[in-house]
Amino acid sequence: MSERSPLILVVEDDPSVQSMLGLLLGGEGYDVITAGDGLEGLVKLDLQHPSLVLLDLMMPNVSGDRMLEEIRDDPRLSNVPILIVSGRHDVHDTFDPVVGVENVFAKPLEPAKLLARIAEIVGKV
Numbered sequence: 717m718s719e720r721s722p723l724i725l726v727v728e729d730d731p732s733v734q735s736m737l738g739l740l741l742g743g744e745g746y747d748v749i750t751a752g753d754g755l756e757g758l759v760k761l762d763l764q765h766p767s768l769v770l771l772d773l774m775m776p777n778v779s780g781d782r783m784l785e786e787i788r789d790d791p792r793l794s795n796v797p798i799l800i801v802s803g804r805h806d807v808h809d810t811f812d813p814v815v816g817v818e819n820v821f822a823k824p825l826e827p828a829k830l831l832a833r834i835a836e837i838v839g840k841v
Contacts (some may be wrong), residue, residue, distance in 0.1 A: 722767035722838040723747045726755035727783065728801070733823070736803075737770060740827055741834070754778030758786055761793055767838040773802040780818040797837045801825065 724746050725797035731752075736753040738748045749764055755778040761769060773780035780800070787793045789820075796834040819833050 721745055723749065723764060724834070725749050725751065725760055725764065725766040725769045725836070725839070727751045727754060727756065727769060727775070727780065728772045729753055733772075740831070744831060744834075747840075748836070754780060754783035754786075755801075757783055761787065761796065766796065768834060769796055769798045770789045770801050771798050773800060799833065799837075801830075 719820070724741050726734055726737045726741070726748060728737065728750070729752050734750050734752070738750060738784070741748045749760055749766065751760050753775045757771070758778065771780045771783060778786075780802070784798065784800075787796065787798065800820040801823065821830055821833075823840075
């Protein structure tokens with residue numbers, strides 16, 4: 717039996733960005749699930765137990781900031797690596813290693829850098 721590919725949860729409210737990330741990651745051999753806001757993301761995180769979360773910050777219902785707080789406060793979820801992917805102009809000033817994110821990527825994304833960091837965290841497929 718072969719090993720399962722790492723599962724990546726993409727939490728992003730913009731359908732075009734969500735689709736682009738799904739195609740990019742799927743093309744590299746990762747399994748991808750998506751959520752359109754933080755509430756859906758928390759449910760899928762709890763049910764699916766992904767290897768990594770790509771998290772947008774500005775979303776309806778439950779923001780990425782709030783989702784991050786919920787994850788870090790839940791001992792069952794707090795060890796899941798998170799990459800922030802945001803269009804917020806102050807994103808690099810807002811997050812530092814203390815909050816427990818693996819990296820912060822500003823939009824527009826540089827696919828090669830994002831894929832390299834994902835491979836470092838979850839391994840190459």
